[in-house]
Amino acid sequence: MRKSIRRIGFKVAASVVVIVAAASVTFFAQLAVPGDRATALMNLQTGQDKAWTPEELAPLNERYGFDDPIAVQYLDYVTGLFRGDLGTSYTQKRPVTEVIGGQLLPSLTLTVAALAVAWLLALGITLLTVKRGRVLSGLGSAWEALTASLPHYWVGVVLLVVFAVQLRMFPIIGGTSAWGTVLPVLTLAVPLAGFLGQVTRDEFVHVLDQPFVTTARTRGMSDLSVRLRHVLRHAVLPAVTLSGWALGALVSGAVITENIFGRPGIGQVLVTAVNTRDLPTVSGIVLVVAAVYVVANLLVDLAYAVIDPRLAAAGAR
Amino acid sequence: MTTVDTRLADRLDRRTGTGSLLRVEGLRVRFGGTEVVKGISFTARPGQCLAIVGESGSGKSVTARTLVGLTGANSRVSADRLDLAGTDLRRTSERAWRKLRGSRIGFVLQDALVSLDQLRRVGDEVAEPLRLHGWGTRASRPAKAVELLRAVGVPEPEVKALQRPYELSGGLRQRALIASAIALDPPLLIADEPTTALDVTVQAQVLDLLAAAKERGTSIILISHDLSVVARMADEVAVMRDGEIVEHGPAGQVLHDPRHGYTRMLLDAIPSEHTRGTRLTRRPSRATVSEAGTAPAARTRRPVDRDRPVLQARHLTKVFRGPDKVDRTVVDDVSFDLFGGETLGVVGESGSGKTTLARMALAILQATAGDALLHGEPWSALPPSRRRPLRRRIGVVYQDPLSSFDPRWSVGRILTDALGTATRPPRSDSEARERAVRLLEQVGLAARHLNAAPLRLSGGQRQRVAIARALAPEPSVIVCDEPASALDVSIQAQVLDLLTDLQDELGVSYLFISHDLGVIHHMSDRILVMKDGRVVEHGTAESVFERPRHPYTRRLLTAVPRLGSA
Numbered sequence: 001m002r003k004s005i006r007r008i009g010f011k012v013a014a015s016v017v018v019i020v021a022a023a024s025v026t027f028f029a030q031l032a033v034p035g036d037r038a039t040a041l042m043n044l045q046t047g048q049d050k051a052w053t054p055e056e057l058a059p060l061n062e063r064y065g066f067d068d069p070i071a072v073q074y075l076d077y078v079t080g081l082f083r084g085d086l087g088t089s090y091t092q093k094r095p096v097t098e099v100i101g102g103q104l105l106p107s108l109t110l111t112v113a114a115l116a117v118a119w120l121l122a123l124g125i126t127l128l129t130v131k132r133g134r135v136l137s138g139l140g141s142a143w144e145a146l147t148a149s150l151p152h153y154w155v156g157v158v159l160l161v162v163f164a165v166q167l168r169m170f171p172i173i174g175g176t177s178a179w180g181t182v183l184p185v186l187t188l189a190v191p192l193a194g195f196l197g198q199v200t201r202d203e204f205v206h207v208l209d210q211p212f213v214t215t216a217r218t219r220g221m222s223d224l225s226v227r228l229r230h231v232l233r234h235a236v237l238p239a240v241t242l243s244g245w246a247l248g249a250l251v252s253g254a255v256i257t258e259n260i261f262g263r264p265g266i267g268q269v270l271v272t273a274v275n276t277r278d279l280p281t282v283s284g285i286v287l288v289v290a291a292v293y294v295v296a297n298l299l300v301d302l303a304y305a306v307i308d309p310r311l312a313a314a315g316a317r
Numbered sequence: 318m319t320t321v322d323t324r325l326a327d328r329l330d331r332r333t334g335t336g337s338l339l340r341v342e343g344l345r346v347r348f349g350g351t352e353v354v355k356g357i358s359f360t361a362r363p364g365q366c367l368a369i370v371g372e373s374g375s376g377k378s379v380t381a382r383t384l385v386g387l388t389g390a391n392s393r394v395s396a397d398r399l400d401l402a403g404t405d406l407r408r409t410s411e412r413a414w415r416k417l418r419g420s421r422i423g424f425v426l427q428d429a430l431v432s433l434d435q436l437r438r439v440g441d442e443v444a445e446p447l448r449l450h451g452w453g454t455r456a457s458r459p460a461k462a463v464e465l466l467r468a469v470g471v472p473e474p475e476v477k478a479l480q481r482p483y484e485l486s487g488g489l490r491q492r493a494l495i496a497s498a499i500a501l502d503p504p505l506l507i508a509d510e511p512t513t514a515l516d517v518t519v520q521a522q523v524l525d526l527l528a529a530a531k532e533r534g535t536s537i538i539l540i541s542h543d544l545s546v547v548a549r550m551a552d553e554v555a556v557m558r559d560g561e562i563v564e565h566g567p568a569g570q571v572l573h574d575p576r577h578g579y580t581r582m583l584l585d586a587i588p589s590e591h592t593r594g595t596r597l598t599r600r601p602s603r604a605t606v607s608e609a610g611t612a613p614a615a616r617t618r619r620p621v622d623r624d625r626p627v628l629q630a631r632h633l634t635k636v637f638r639g640p641d642k643v644d645r646t647v648v649d650d651v652s653f654d655l656f657g658g659e660t661l662g663v664v665g666e667s668g669s670g671k672t673t674l675a676r677m678a679l680a681i682l683q684a685t686a687g688d689a690l691l692h693g694e695p696w697s698a699l700p701p702s703r704r705r706p707l708r709r710r711i712g713v714v715y716q717d718p719l720s721s722f723d724p725r726w727s728v729g730r731i732l733t734d735a736l737g738t739a740t741r742p743p744r745s746d747s748e749a750r751e752r753a754v755r756l757l758e759q760v761g762l763a764a765r766h767l768n769a770a771p772l773r774l775s776g777g778q779r780q781r782v783a784i785a786r787a788l789a790p791e792p793s794v795i796v797c798d799e800p801a802s803a804l805d806v807s808i809q810a811q812v813l814d815l816l817t818d819l820q821d822e823l824g825v826s827y828l829f830i831s832h833d834l835g836v837i838h839h840m841s842d843r844i845l846v847m848k849d850g851r852v853v854e855h856g857t858a859e860s861v862f863e864r865p866r867h868p869y870t871r872r873l874l875t876a877v878p879r880l881g882s883a
Contacts, residue, residue, distance in 0.1 A: 211432040218424035219446040220415045
């Protein structure tokens with residue numbers, strides 16, 4: 001038990017290092033953008049495009065600390081990070097945390113719900129179709145191959161046109177209401193479900209041929225119980241590993257989906273920030289996405305250890 | 318055929334005075350267009366053990382699975398009679414089968430590492446049949462599982478029940494598997510190769526466990542490829558070949574007075590103390606001109622050259638450091654001399670350090686201390702660049718040749734590649750081909766095998782190619798690491814005969830590693846017995862087998878299954 005706590009502590013520490021590294025990269029990327037930052041900012045705020053005198057730029061330099069040595073600016077940025085300060089948005093003149101904060105929850109709801117629905121779809125289809133006769137198995141794997149290859153924007157537009165515009169079952173612009181979240185979640189979940197299903201199916205077929213499955217059958221277990229109690233646990237392992245990556249990928253998919261369905265979220269904020277060259281906001285979002293990746297992978301590691309204790313045993317040995 | 322078997326069954330019924338539990342008549346199983354079980358008949362009786370023996374592909378495992386209604390997809394089963402204590406199994410629905418499995422028929426598969434669910438606790442696995450058949454309650458089943466584990470001799474059953482199969486040793490896993498099969502005390506227990514992959518001492522314990530179930534009145538059907546394993550506990554033996562039972566009768570008669578040529582061949586093929594110095598196969602395995610016709614059964618040995626050892630180990634020691642930073646001594650101060658034309662057997666159970674010793678002798682693995690000498694010259698101590706030209710003097714044959722071949726290479730390419738390292742490499746392609754064909758003929762294959770891919774060859778043919786490859790550079794020593802352990806007994810006999818023939822012909826020396834005491838006794842002039850990395854006993858084959866001094870050797874020898882015990 002103490003060993004596993006130490007292992008988790010080590011993972012958390014490693015995650016913090018990853019986030020600081022991501023912050024450092026975004027910080028120096030900001031510096032690498034050509035041109036003087038104060039000039040760019042002044043042009044942005046006034047809507048003009050000209051060279052400003054040092055006197056005109058002085059207040060901005062003062063406010064954002066552009067005159068300080070790079071090392072000091074970097075330290076300020078990183079220490080600010082630990083205080084929950086991601087800097088100030090150029091365009092909105094509010095702290096970046098505030099700009100992102102209000103939009104983060106709808107996006108997280110969307111991605112986490114999409115991951116959950118994707119898992120349900122993938123497991124349901126796998127359980128029902130793997131090795132259930134040629135026709136059913138064929139249908140299952142064809143469905144997975146088809147959906148795995150669909151791009152989000154296409155799925156989103158089709159769902160919108162069919163279910164919101166034609167059938168009027170769902171609102172076209174749903175906001176963050178539960179009913180309005182259904183179509184965006186499906187948009188993200190359907191391609192991911194196909195992908196997770198393909199991985200799970202391969203493993204499922206492999207595990208069904210294992211001798212311990214035969215042993216379970218010789219004890220008088222029914223086919224469905226064998227699938228649920230023995231095979232499933234083995235078969236989900238590869239897909240669990242992929243889920244950490246998938247949650248991160250869903251965040252980028254969310255940008256498109258939020259646009260299609262006119263849904264608030266960091267996707268909208270990101271698009272606006274990139275268009276207006278609002279570098280602190282862009283960096284802030286990059287950091288948030290990095291944090292989501294890190295947390296997701298941490299959770300995946302924990303889930304994996306729960307499902308397959310062999311791994312923890314090997315690590316502790 | 319059927320009437321004969323029925324009469325036999327009735328005769329046995331009368332003699333043993335017991336009725337039948339399972340009656341099988343004219344059982345046929347086909348997969349697609351091929352019939353793999355061709356109308357076999359047998360009877361299982363309470364408190365008796367029926368052994369079904371056969372080599373791979375004989376249909377014995379398919380038969381076992383058919384008896385629990387799990388023949389597999391695309392199979393068609395038909396029988397004149399298939400009765401389990403009055404239940405007609407031919408007309409049993411899937412739902413009814415599920416009620417029978419586990420409660421009326423227990424089933425034990427081989428190798429519990431893959432036959433138990435690795436992700437679940439041992440106790441849950443053992444209690445699963447109880448849960449499936451509604452025995453007890455959720456609260457009472459764990460205690461019953463612990464009780465069952467204790468009954469099969471698992472030490473600290475409370476602790477082991479909470480562990481997972483990979484945390485248990487091979488023997489304990491197999492006991493847990495048996496505990497789960499006998500949980501509901503089924504009247505019929507089918508064991509499909511229950512001791513394959515186990516060390517001899519553990520194998521003996523597992524067989525004792527099955528014998529104890531037999532004493533309690535359970536009817537046992539034991540499926541095995543090994544006649545000497547079944548000799549220990551079978552009352553009746555059925556020998557299967559190509560889906561047919563070729564011989565069936567009381568164990569004593571089948572094992573000691575076989576009527577069928579195939580049974581006789583199987584019995585002859587078992588290497589043991591009685592087969593030393595003779596061939597295991599009746600006819601020569603390869604027909605060279607001089608040997609054509611009836612070859613003498615006895616070997617004509619070359620004298621062993623005792624002047625100077627060809628391979629010498631001096632205090633070889635290997636220490637591996639585990640991930641927990643604890644050093645483990647895998648081979649501890651082992652010395653030996655191997656003389657020209659001699660076979661030195663190394664025997665021990667899994668984990669005794671046999672293979673590590675072989676790898677150090679081959680100078681593939683750096684020794685922690687000590688060194689190996691080849692022809693009295695430094696060998697393992699040389700830098701790799703100076704060792705390479707000497708490599709051709711020492712060859713190696715592994716248990717699984719397939720993994721040591723490039724699967725895309727043809728047999729011809731494998732051999733010409735090996736010929737390239739010889740003292741006198743072939744000067745032209747035609748010479749290489751000629752020499753490759755000569756090698757193939759030496760190991761009982763022919764020129765037509767040159768273009769074959771190793772994947773398409775049978776296990777025995779692959780091992781012959783591996784031997785041909787080892788011979789290509791004309792080495793004076795060949796290290797054989799379990800060269801015949803993965804093969805059927807009749808094929809094993811051919812490969813062992815080939816090795817002894819080559820020794821008599823070429824005077825090559827073998828460092829012969831095996832876990833099988835019969836094979837070691839058959840092959841070796843002198844023997845090292847290894848345990849936990851140390852040599853606990855060494856000496857000539859006669860002295861080690863007839864006058865063992867170390868208690869471990871004695872324990873090994875009593876655990877060896879013997880035909881004589883039937």
